[in-house]
Amino acid sequence: MRARLSPTGHNDRVRVSAGHSALRFAIASHSHLAYRSGNAVGTQSTMSLRQTMTRIEPSLGFASLGLLAASVPSAAQTPPAADLALPELNVATEAPSSYRAGANQPVVRLPTTVADAPQTISVVPRALIDERAGTTLREALRNVTGISFAAGEGGASGDNLTLRGFSARGDFFIEGLRDVGQYTRDPFYLDSVEVLKGPSSIQFGRGSTGGVINQTLRLPQARNFGELSLQGYSPAGVRATSDVNLYAGTVGVRLNTMAMTQQIAGRDHVENSRYGIAPSVTFGLGTNTQFTVHYLHQYENNIPDYGLPWLFGRPAAVRRGNYYGTAGVDHERLTTDVLTARLSHRFSDEVTIRNTFRFSNYDRDLDATAPRFNTTPTRLAQIPTTTVLREAQFRDATDTGYNNLSELVLNFRTGALQHSAIIGAEFGREMNHTTRYFGPRPNANLFFP
Structure with missing residues (x-):
């Protein structure tokens, strides 16, 4: 009888075949163990090995599950790899706020950005309007200081408000062009609302004593x-x-x-x-x-x-x-x-x-x-x-x-x-x-x- 180690797979399973002549068996780490008698087909059993084995000593006698179980504890084991200490890695950054306009957002009719404009500008982004469930421009502007809301004085309809104490009924703009209508402005088509405070007639023309209210549109983007x-x-x-x-x-x-x-x-x-x-x-x-x-x-x-x-x-x-x-x-x-x-x-x-x-x-x-x-x-x-x-x-x-x-x-x-x-x-x-x-x-x- 002789023993041979031959890797045949990676499933840690043992196959045992019983015959009528000399026995031959093989075992491998993460492999199949099988011993058989020539080409004879006998009774077959299956079990699992949970330890890695690299060498087995031959044994004489009739093959049985008990013989195999007695041989397993003598198998040598591969020592576990030592733990590898990795260097600590710290990543820190400032989370962007969805309630603030980007520093590079341009200002309508001005050659500058919101951050660099020499004027007080309040920007109400779409995220804030949506989270407040705003259904009118009046509701979107409730977070802006310097604005007072009026009712239908003078027979006016729609949005009627004052900006820094001056009537702003004629100071509504859409993308930099005047929006003079008397109607309830709904923000469903707006991306943001910009409030430029202070006299702005140099950029926007007549009126604009207390400032202007500019509405930016939701326009197509390069995504679906x-x-x-x-x-x-x-x-x-x-x-x-x-x-x-x-x-x-x-x-x-x-x-x-x-x-x-x-x-x-x-x-x-x-x-x-x-x-x-x-x-x-x-x-x-x-x-x-x-x-x-x-x-x-x-x-x-x-x-x-x-x-x-x-x-x-x-x-x-x-x-x-x-x-x-x-x-x-x-x-x-x-x-x-x-x-x-x-x-x-x-x-x-x-x-x-x-x-x-x-x-x-x-x-x-x-x-x-x-x-x-x-x-x-x-x-x-x-x-x-x-x-x-x-x-x-x-x-x-x-x-x-x-x-x-x-x-x-x-x-x-x-x-x-x-x-x-x-x-x-x-x-x-x-x-x-x-x-x-x-x-x-x-x-x-x-x-x-």
Whole structure:
């Protein structure tokens, strides 16, 4: 009888065959162990070895599992490898904040970045708007200091606010061009909102005494992605938005949509609803010449609310939900259409030229009821019999604008000095047509309108 070591695999398994003549067996580390008798086929058993074996001594006698088990402990074992101590590696960096604008973000109509601009600039990024679940520009600007919000004074609709104490109703911009419409600006198509504080008429023209509010658009990117958001409100309200971007070659297409309806808490018969769509396409992504077209269409159908009548220097002491309008008649319908086209060409790192054209049209149809007192009661005893005069207010207004902005951006060096300059020319025409008239409506009881 003889023993032989022959590696046959890597499964640490033992195969045992019993025959009728001389025995031959072999064992290997991480291999198969088999002993057999010639070509005879006998009974076969299987077991596992958990120790590594490199050498086995031959044994005489009839093969059995007991013989094998007695031979295993005598096998030599490979000593384990010594532990290798690796040097300690420390990696430290500052995590970027999604609530702060990048230091290299350019400023509209200025040849500098937000970090280097000689002006106080507050940037509200999209991440902050989304996490606050903001549904209007007013909500997005609540984090900005120096801004106060007003209601519908003067018959104005939409966003009405003051910036550093000055009215900013005419100081809204989209990508550097004026946005003069009276409508509720929804951020579903915005990437960020920039608030430039302080007089800015040198860059933006008339007004701009307290500053300007510039809205940056969500434009196509060189990647494919899609987002869908669904929100619910109390009292009854729901909102859905989507953001889809497709990219192929040097062409990118992006589509933003929004639809929502919501009742006003604590007010009877008052609700707001709107929907919007904002498609855009860019040709030449990643090249020196790019052409982008962006279109915004938004429609609102609201029930206007002029609140409670004023009595004895304060709102009348009646139920907060009292609605003094004319149910089924009062309405406010706003239609907004804004088309923006931009062509830019980069000649070199030093010279870039771009031209932006804007067409905008805002239509407003208002039929509202304002509660008034025909005669103010002088004694508390007169209040239960006091009637509220319902004054109908009608406004039909249309604002149309054409704007074109051409800019030349220069970056050059003279000796040790690095210069950045922007040269621009803007041409625009804005037209407004408003019709206002008033009319009587049936009076209402102060407590039970």
